[in-house]
Amino acid sequence: MHFESWQWVLLAVAALFFGLSKTGIPGISMVSVGILANLMPAQQATGVVLPMLIFADGFAFFIYRKNLEWRRVGRLLPWAVGGVVAGWFALGRINNEQTAQVVGGIIALMLGLHVWRQRKNAERLATQAPAWFGPAMGVFAGVTTMIANAAGPVMTLYLLAMRLSKLEFLGTGAAFFLVINWIKVPFAVHLGLITPASLILNLWLLPAVAVGALLGRPLVERVNQRWFENIALGLAALTAIKLLFF
Incomplete structure (x- = not known):
């Protein structure tokens, strides 16, 4: 993989944002x-991201290990592995445009569901969620993370619906993704998404990923809960x- 200087700058910014x-x-x-x-073919990019x-x-996980709720992770994992x-299975049968539309449609559906739950007394529904809610979130998260490394918005909606605090939100999400992303590795290698060249680029x-991760904790401590949720939901909507229109 060969990049111009300005492309290396963009790669470093992207890596920093992954950590953040x-x-x-x-x-x-x-x-x-x-x-x-935008810097490399879509499949190549997926292999670099993971x-x-x-x-x-x-x-x-190390930073927020004392703030996670393992029972939330355990409930989702079996369904996420199925996803x-x-x-x-789907990656070999749909093209890039269809993939983007599938993921975008799932995220839009989850946003609509989150708004509905808020209107129906989110706090009560969070403690008495319907039986299908967790399994559905797990499957959607598994599908979207395998197809496009895009399960973040799905998990955002699930964890916000559970009414977790900022630190519990980040800790529980970190534990879930640490496990599920390792599970994805053999599938990504089988599909040829992870290669020696992509690992060298990684x-x-x-270092840029590490810098972003270390900057995240001081930043989140300065953001109040309402702003935190609005930013997370806004990014999911964008x-x-x-994915659906551009």
Whole structure:
């Protein structure tokens, strides 16, 4: 992989945002996904993204390990693994445009569901969620993360619906993605998404990921809960619009 100087700058910014998204502002990683998709072929970009996300997941898990709710993770994982398998199966049968539309449609559906739950007394529904809610979120997260590394907005909607605090939100999300992203690795290698060349590029970009991850905790401590939720939901909405229409 050969890049011009300005392209290396964009790659470094994307890597920094990956780290920041895991420990500070969920959803900002979609900006990075867009940067990489414009610098290299889509499948190549997917292979480059996954190891950086895993590296950032490790930082986030260590930083927020005392703030996570394992029962939320355990409820989702079996369903998410099923979604990963479904996404792996689908990747060989749909093109890039169809993939973007599928992911965008899922995110838009989840946003609509979140608004509905808020109007129906979100706090009550969060503690008495219908039986299908967790499994559906798990499957959607698995499919979207396998197809496009785009499960962040889906998990944002699920964790916000559970009425978690900022730190519980980040800790629980970090634990979930640390496990599910490692599960995705064999599937990505099988599809040829992760290659020796992509791993070499990852090694050059990991320092920027680490910087972003370390900056995230001080940043999130300065953002109040309402702003935090609005930013997360806004980024999810922008993601859906971009995937569906652009």
